[in-house]
Structure formats: structure tokens, C-alpha cells
Amino acid sequence: MDLFKLVEVVVFPGLMYLVVLAIFFEWYKRKLVARMQSRLGPTYTGFRGILQPLADFLKLLFKEDIEVTTGDQKMLTLVLLVAPTLFIFSLFFVPVTGYTIFSFEGDLLLVLFISSIASLLLYLVGWTFRSSFTKAGAARLLLQIVGFDIAAIALALVPAFEAESLCIATISEKISSAVISNPLLLIPHGFAFILFLLAQQADLEEDPFDIPHAETELVAGYITEISGRKLAFLDLFKDLQMVYVSFFTASLFFGVIVKPLSAVLVIASSVEMFLKALLVLFILFTIEAASTRIRIYNLLDAFWKYIIPLSFFSLSLLFIIKALPGVLL
Amino acid sequence: MSYAVDLLFGPQHPALHEPERFRFKVDGEIIVDVDVKIGFIHRGIEKLAESKNFIQNIYLTERICGICNVAHTLCYVQAVEDMAGIEVPERAKYLRVIVHELNRIHSHLLILGVAAELLGWETEFMYLWRDREAIMDIIEDVTGNRVTSAFNTIGGVRRDINNTQKERMLKVLDKVEKDTRFHKKVLEEDPLYRERMVNMGVLKTRDAIERCAVGPTARGSNVDYDVRAHDPYAAYDEIPFNVIRYKECDSWARMMVRVDETLESINIIRYALKHLPGGEIRVKVPPRLPAGEGLSRVEAPRGELIHHVFCKGDVKPYRLKVRTPTFANILAIAPTFIGHTIADVPAILVSIDPCFSCTDRLTFVDVSSGKVMKLSLGEIKRMYWSR
Numbered sequence: 001m002d003l004f005k006l007v008e009v010v011v012f013p014g015l016m017y018l019v020v021l022a023i024f025f026e027w028y029k030r031k032l033v034a035r036m037q038s039r040l041g042p043t044y045t046g047f048r049g050i051l052q053p054l055a056d057f058l059k060l061l062f063k064e065d066i067e068v069t070t071g072d073q074k075m076l077t078l079v080l081l082v083a084p085t086l087f088i089f090s091l092f093f094v095p096v097t098g099y100t101i102f103s104f105e106g107d108l109l110l111v112l113f114i115s116s117i118a119s120l121l122l123y124l125v126g127w128t129f130r131s132s133f134t135k136a137g138a139a140r141l142l143l144q145i146v147g148f149d150i151a152a153i154a155l156a157l158v159p160a161f162e163a164e165s166l167c168i169a170t171i172s173e174k175i176s177s178a179v180i181s182n183p184l185l186l187i188p189h190g191f192a193f194i195l196f197l198l199a200q201q202a203d204l205e206e207d208p209f210d211i212p213h214a215e216t217e218l219v220a221g222y223i224t225e226i227s228g229r230k231l232a233f234l235d236l237f238k239d240l241q242m243v244y245v246s247f248f249t250a251s252l253f254f255g256v257i258v259k260p261l262s263a264v265l266v267i268a269s270s271v272e273m274f275l276k277a278l279l280v281l282f283i284l285f286t287i288e289a290a291s292t293r294i295r296i297y298n299l300l301d302a303f304w305k306y307i308i309p310l311s312f313f314s315l316s317l318l319f320i321i322k323a324l325p326g327v328l329l
Numbered sequence: 330m331s332y333a334v335d336l337l338f339g340p341q342h343p344a345l346h347e348p349e350r351f352r353f354k355v356d357g358e359i360i361v362d363v364d365v366k367i368g369f370i371h372r373g374i375e376k377l378a379e380s381k382n383f384i385q386n387i388y389l390t391e392r393i394c395g396i397c398n399v400a401h402t403l404c405y406v407q408a409v410e411d412m413a414g415i416e417v418p419e420r421a422k423y424l425r426v427i428v429h430e431l432n433r434i435h436s437h438l439l440i441l442g443v444a445a446e447l448l449g450w451e452t453e454f455m456y457l458w459r460d461r462e463a464i465m466d467i468i469e470d471v472t473g474n475r476v477t478s479a480f481n482t483i484g485g486v487r488r489d490i491n492n493t494q495k496e497r498m499l500k501v502l503d504k505v506e507k508d509t510r511f512h513k514k515v516l517e518e519d520p521l522y523r524e525r526m527v528n529m530g531v532l533k534t535r536d537a538i539e540r541c542a543v544g545p546t547a548r549g550s551n552v553d554y555d556v557r558a559h560d561p562y563a564a565y566d567e568i569p570f571n572v573i574r575y576k577e578c579d580s581w582a583r584m585m586v587r588v589d590e591t592l593e594s595i596n597i598i599r600y601a602l603k604h605l606p607g608g609e610i611r612v613k614v615p616p617r618l619p620a621g622e623g624l625s626r627v628e629a630p631r632g633e634l635i636h637h638v639f640c641k642g643d644v645k646p647y648r649l650k651v652r653t654p655t656f657a658n659i660l661a662i663a664p665t666f667i668g669h670t671i672a673d674v675p676a677i678l679v680s681i682d683p684c685f686s687c688t689d690r691l692t693f694v695d696v697s698s699g700k701v702m703k704l705s706l707g708e709i710k711r712m713y714w715s716r
Contacts (some may be wrong), residue, residue: 035454136671203500207449208521216344216447216675292521293449295672296358 005101011098013270018088021096021128021274022239025246026053028278029285038238044066050140055240057232065228070130076226079124080233086118087240092249093168098260098269100169110167112153115244118237119145126212126222127236137221140296141205147303148202154182154311155199158192159252161318168251176255184321191314193253197249200245202299204238208291209299243269246277333361336671340369344447344675347685351674358670365663371689378649383409383483383618386646389635391477393651394687396439396712399432400629401636403439403671405649409483412623415614418708419606421485422564426601428472428480430562430594430666434505435464436588436630437594440682441512447675448525451628460508467501470494485611495602506595513588526581533578540661543654544632546681551576556628569606570597580680583593587682587713616644622645627661629654631682665692 008014027042027050034041042049067073076263093100093107123145126138160166162185163174179185213221226234254276258269294302333354340348343703348369354362363591372395378386390405391398391419404423410417417425444459465475471490472478480486490498516522537550547554555572573589575582619641627634632654658681666677693702704712 010448033451037452039455132334210449211672214449214672216449217672219343289452291450292445292453292519292525293672294521294524295670296669298524 005274008101009092014092014101015088017244018091018096018240019236021243022236023053023057024037024050025242025277026235026239026279027051029242030282032282032285033289035307036286037135042318044313049295057236060232060235061229067228068129068131068225071129071225075128076125076230079121080230080237083118083121084233084237084240086114086121086159087237089112090118091240091244094244095169095172095251095256096243096247096270096273097266098256098273099266103167103169105170106166106228108156108160108168108171109247111168114152115203115248116145116149118241119149122212122222122237122317127224129225131225133218133220134222135225137212137214137218137224140214140218141222142203143296144202144209144212148199148307151195151303151308152199152203154308154315155192155196156252158188158315160310161315161322162189163250165303168248172251172254172256173259175253179255184324185318188314188321189191189253191317193249193310195311195314196249196253196289197280197283198307200249201287202303204241204245204284206284206292208287208294209291211296211299214293242281245311246280247273249280250276333658338674343611344524344678345683345685347683349685349688351678353666353670355675358672360669360671360674362674363663363666364699365659367659367685368689368691370690371685372686375649375651378646382644382648383614384498384616386649387479387482388477388650390649391479392501392654394629394653395476396436396684397432397629397631397634399480399653400627400634402479403429403563404625404627404629405638406481406483407625407627408623408638409618409646410623411625412621412640413618414612415484415612417485418612419564420489420608421610422492423601423605424486424488425481425563426565426568426676427490427598428468428486430598430601431464431468431471433630434591434594435461435468436682437591438509438678441516441584443585443674444679445522446520447679450522451587452482453512453522453680457512460505460512463501463505463508464700467498470497482611484614485609487543487611489610495605499599499602502595502598506592509588509591509595513592516584516588523581525673525676526584526680527579528575528582529669529673530662530680532580532661532665536664537578537661540634541657542661543632543657544628545583545586546632546658546661546680548572548574549586549680550578554633556626556633560626562625562627564601568597568600570600578694580676583680590674594596617642618644631655631684632658651687653684654692655681655684659683659688687702 010016031041031048042052045051045055047282077288092102093111123138123142126134126141158280159171159175165171165174177190205212213223250273256269256272258265258272260266260269288310333356336353336355338351338353339345340350350366350369351365352364353360374389378389387402387405390401393401406486438457438461442454445457469475471494472480472488480488491537534551537552542550551574553572553574554643558572570593573586573593575586618640620640623638625636634654635652637650638646641647653709662677662681666674669677694702697703
């Protein structure tokens with residue numbers, strides 16, 4: 001691997017850029033939701049409290065790590081080291097700056113697979129403890145994953161078939177021209193976008209799908225027994241998940257305007273992708289602020305009775321629209 | 330065959346704002362049995378009241394419950410007035426009603442917010458509490474303090490209100506009415522809120538009467554029972570108002586009773602301000618009261634509140650007995666948990682507006698022989714340390 005690639009992986013648009021983004025998105029979430037709730041949100045650290053998530057992260061790093069003797073601490077440490085890595089790795093395939101560090105035909109499937117594994121790792125976090133709250137939270141998380149994951153995979157295939165590629169970079173490049181050339185495609189595209197957002201909301205565990213860590217029912221769900229450094233890394237993991245979800249959704253469904261052909265254009269296209277990610281998160285956080293938590297049974301009902309059939313419906317609608325000209329001619 | 334396991338809610342739990350223990354037997358997520366254990370925040374207030382004089386006890390009873398403090402002082406002073414045969418001036422009666430209703434509005438908006446927060450709806454919680462601040466401001470304006478103000482005193486009230494305060498209050502009430510109507514629309518129509526609250530913890534009318542439910546809990550089960558209307562105290566016999574009832578008998582109905590009562594309270598205050606009689610606001614009462622016994626019932630925000638005072642011709646009461654509404658409601662609501670899931674526990678529990686610190690009672694019972702014992706503090710300490 002040459003030096004340039006190494007810098008890309010470690011600094012921009014790789015590891016460091018992603019962590020900065022994660023911290024920024026955490027602030028964005030807190031500030032946005034706070035303003036929607038007529039609160040101030042973070043104000044003290046930095047410009048309008050922009051450094052507050054970083055301050056929280058550093059503070060947690062210095063706190064005492066209380067190790068629960070009934071828990072499997074080695075397992076927990078391993079999970080918390082592997083899980084953020086998985087998201088950073090899958091983000092290498094997503095055009096965070098308009099272009100991707102690594103790319104091959106079929107990386108969409110790899111990224112979907114990795115993100116599923118990362119969600120499953122959270123289940124292990126709850127399962128390593130012998131507390132009834134973490135157990136119940138972990139069980140709920142597993143049920144939730146079973147609900148949203150299938151829908152998410154089916155829906156991610158909609159833009160893939162529209163752009164006729166399984167490579168995320170190619171999809172984000174071709175999606176706008178594909179939809180413009182056949183405006184009928186907007187129907188399954190819009191359908192899939194809304195449903196995909198719901199599935200991603202469940203992945204992020206935000207309201208109305210914050211069931212696995214429902215504060216007023218299960219204390220903190222599967223997170224209950226974690227503290228100190230481990231909690232800091234779990235928070236970082238959740239923030240990286242936010243980065244992954246926003247950029248992944250934006251690159252699959254929004255298309256690109258600026259193509260990163262030169263150094264200046266790379267900056268322009270990174271800003272473009274960043275704004276699109278903020279838009280995705282804005283929609284998700286508006287839903288989060290406007291809704292109550294639902295029960296796990298309601299979630300399974302919603303996903304298995306409506307969202308999964310609807311996602312297969314939009315997929316088949318797409319096939320019909322794609323095949324229609326061939327049949328008619 | 331069922332594999333029921335115990336799930337402990339409390340004494341420390343985020344859904345409980347005061348320590349109390351609920352032992353749920355759960356089969357999967359379904360609750361099959363519930364056991365309520367109270368007594369974690371017993372403060373011995375009834376005993377303490379015996380060592381303080383009648384005026385000092387106003388400040389003590391006010392602290393039985395911080396949220397419905399006006400109801401407690403009102404009930405206590407009425408019981409003492411009943412015992413000593415004191416006649417309160419008309420203006421004082423109206424002022425008592427005004428402050429009592431302001432207290433009710435603030436309590437109802439508070440619990441509606443808490444309910445939203447327990448269901449994970451922080452936005453509605455923030456909005457309700459923001460709108461509640463206007464009421465807190467006028468309570469401070471009228472009584473001198475936001476929460477514990479000891480506005481009622483034996484023989485009347487301690488402060489009068491003037492025309493400027495009246496104008497200010499009417500202006501704020503208009504705003505609060507507008508806000509409450511908005512929240513009523515939101516809580517009536519929001520599909521997710523309805524999903525969580527409708528058909529939760531159904532307490533049938535018959536059961537509510539049998540289990541002696543009081544206050545909004547009873548009225549949410551379509552029981553026509555309101556102390557203000559059926560045993561009027563202060564100036565309630567002269568003020569027209571409706572007893573709010575809902576037929577649905579579930580958590581949602583109990584919360585909606587509170588929304589409608591807030592609107593009704595605003596009308597009561599408007600009427601009372603309009604028809605406020607002139608004259609004195611209190612009569613002088615001697616510190617030493619004659620021997621006797623007094624009882625008072627008040628419709629606190631959470632339901633019927635009873636204070637019972639005995640005196641043997643002293644500056645202090647011989648005995649003060651308090652029955653708070655949550656004590657009645659918690660037993661009425663406990664069986665309705667059965668059949669619901671763990672996720673519904675907060676939704677059902679919050680619908681009775683639980684206030685545990687007023688509820689706690691303590692009796693030492695030897696479980697093997699069924700004998701009731703009296704223990705001093707020293708004996709309890711010794712038993713605790715010898716364990």
C-alpha cells in the first residue's frame with residue numbers, strides 16, 4: 001500500500017475525519033433536538049457548545065472503570081474494540097467525500113453484512129452480564145434487529161437495481177441519471193427512501209424505536225452495567241453508527257451533483273455529501289423528537305406486517321417499471 | 330407450564346420518582362402477578378405533628394406532599410377550624426379556592442408532562458413543563474413562593490390579592506387555557522400516544538367503586554365522585570363547575586380527565602376572581618384550642634384527601650391522622666397490571682399520579698404470630714445492626 005492510501009485511511013477521509021464527524025453529529029443531534037424541545041442544548045464548551053461531545057468523551061475516558069464481577073469483561077472489551085472498527089471499515093466503501101477509499105463491484109453487500117454484524121455485537125454487550133435489565137434489553141435488541149434488518153437489506157437493493165450496480169460508489173454516481181431517464185422510477189425510489197429511513201431509525205435506536213435501552217422500563221437496557229472507558233467507546237460506536245447511517249442513506253438515495261475530479265472539487269463534493277448527511281439526520285431527529293416510544297410487539301407488528309411486505313412490494317414495482325418498456329416494445 | 334420470574338421495579342428505578350417497590354412476576358414480557366410494597370420513604374410526619382403546635386403544623390403538613398401542598402394545608406386548617414368551630418371570612422374562602430385551583434393546574438400539567446416523559450416523548454414533556462412555568466409564576470405572585478408558601482392559615486389566609494395581581498392572573502390564565510387546549514388536541518390525536526395509553530390498565534367502574542379509587546382515577550373510570558361537588562368546602566358551594574368524567578376507564582381516560590380538569594379549574598378561578606367578595610381575609614385564633622375532634626375532606630389534585638385532628642385542649646394536636654389519595658389509588662390500580670407487558674408498567678403507574686412519600690405507612694407486624702408491635706427508634710436501630 002502506498003503512502004497516499006495510508007494517509008487517506010488514517011486521516012482524510014478515513015479514521016480521523018470519521019471520528020470528528022461522529023463527534024460533530026452527536027452535537028448536531030443534541031442541539032437540534034434541544035431546539036425542537038425549546039431547550040438550549042449544549043452551550044458552554046466551544047462555539048455554541050460544539051465541543052461538548054468531545055468533553056464528555058474525554059471525561060468518560062478518565063473515569064473509574066467499574067468492572068461488574070458477574071460480567072465477562074474480556075468479551076465486553078473485545079466487542080467494544082471490534083464494533084467501532086467495523087463501522088469505520090464499512091465507511092471506507094461509502095463515498096463520504098464523494099469518492100471512496102476502497103471500492104469493488106459487490107461492496108454494497110459487504111457493507112450491509114458488516115453493519116448487521118455490528119448491530120449483533122451490541123447484543124453481546126447485553127448478554128455478557130447477568131443482570132435482568134441487560135438481559136431484557138439484549139433480548140429486545142435481538143428482536144428489533146430481526147425486525148428492521150431484512151427490510152433494510154431489501155430496500156438497499158432498490159437503488160442498486162435502479163443504477164444496475166452493486167458498488168456503492170457507482171450507485172451514488174449513476175442514481176440521479178437513472179431516475180431522471182425514467183421518471184416512473186421515482187415511485188419505488190421514494191417508497192424505498194421513506195421505509196429505509198424508518199429501518200435506519202430502528203438501527204440507530206432512536207424514538208419511536210429506542211426500545212432496547214428504554215430508560216423508564218429497563219434503566220438503560222443492555223448498556224446498564226457499562227461505565228467509564230467502555231461507555232465512552234460505546235458512545236463513540238453509536239456516533240459512528242450515526243455517521244454510517246447518514247452517509248450510507250445519502251449516497252444510496254440522493255445522487256451526486258459535484259464529481260470529485262480535482263482537489264478543489266473533492267472539498268466541494270465533501271461539503272455536498274456532508275449537507276446531504278445532515279439532511280438525512282434532520283429527518284431522523286425530527287421523527288425522534290415527535291414520537292413516543294412504542295412497544296417491542298408494535299415494532300415487530302409494524303415491520304413484519306407492513307414495512308417488510310412494502311419493501312418487497314417496492315422492489316417488485318421497480319422490476320415491473322424496469323421491464324415494462326421491453327414488454328411493450 | 331409457566332416460567333414466571335420476578336422482576337423488581339424499585340425501590341430505585343428511573344420510572345419511579347420516589348422509592349417504592351413493585352415485584353412483578355413476569356412470564357416473558359407478560360405480567361402474571363404483582364406485589365406492591367410501600368414503606369421505603371416513611372417520614373413519621375403524623376408522629377412529629379403531635380410535638381408541634383397548631384401553627385407549626387401548617388408548615389409540616391405542607392411538606393407531606395410538595396406538589397399538592399395547598400391541598401394539604403387547606404385540609405389541615407379546615408380540620409382544625411372544624412374542631413374549634415371557627416368561621417372563616419367569605420373573602421378568605423374565595424382566595425383559598427383560587428390558590429387551591431392554581432395548585433391543581435400546576436399538578437395536572439406536571440403529571441401530564443411526566444407521563445409523556447415516561448413514554449419516551451421528551452418533546453411533549455418539555456412543552457408541558459414550559460407552559461406550566463406561567464402558572465408557577467402566578468402562584469409566586471399571589472402566595473409569595475413557587476411551591477411551599479403556607480398560604481392558608483387557621484382562620485383564613487395570610488395574603489390578600491389586589492387588582493393588579495388580578496389583571497396579571499387573568500392574562501396568564503388566557504395563555505394557559507390556549508396552551509392546554511393545544512395539548513388536549515395533541516394528546517387526543519397523537520396515534521403513538523394513544524397506542525401506548527388506550528386500553529392500558531382498565532379499571533372498570535364497578536371495580537373502581539369497590540376498591541375505593543378516588544380523584545381523577547375514579548373519574549377516569551366514570552365514577553361521579555368529586556369532593557368539591559358532593560361535600561363542598563371553602564367556596565365551592567357557590568361556584569358552578571362540571572365534574573369531568575370519562576367512560577373509557579383506561580390510562581388514557583385518566584390522563585384526559587386531568588387535561589379537562591385543568592380547563593375547568595381555569596374557569597373556576599375566573600369565576601372566583603369575578604365574584605371575589607370584600608372584607609377581612611382572616612380571623613384571629615387563640616393558640617390554645619378547646620378539646621375536640623375535627624375532620625376535613627378536600628379534593629386534592631390526586632383525589633380525596635382526609636385530615637383528622639384530635640385535641641385535648643392544648644396548643645398541640647393530640648393526634649393528626651392523614652389519608653392521602655395515592656394510598657387508595659395504588660391498591661385500586663395494582664391488579665390492573667396483570668396481563669400487560671413490562672413496557673406498559675410506566676404507562677399504567679403514571680396514570681394514578683403516584684405520590685409515594687405521602688402514601689407510606691408503617692406498622693410492625695410479627696409475620697409468624699400476626700401480632701402488631703410498637704418499636705422505638707432505638708429498638709429498630711438495635712434490630713437493624715444485629716442482623
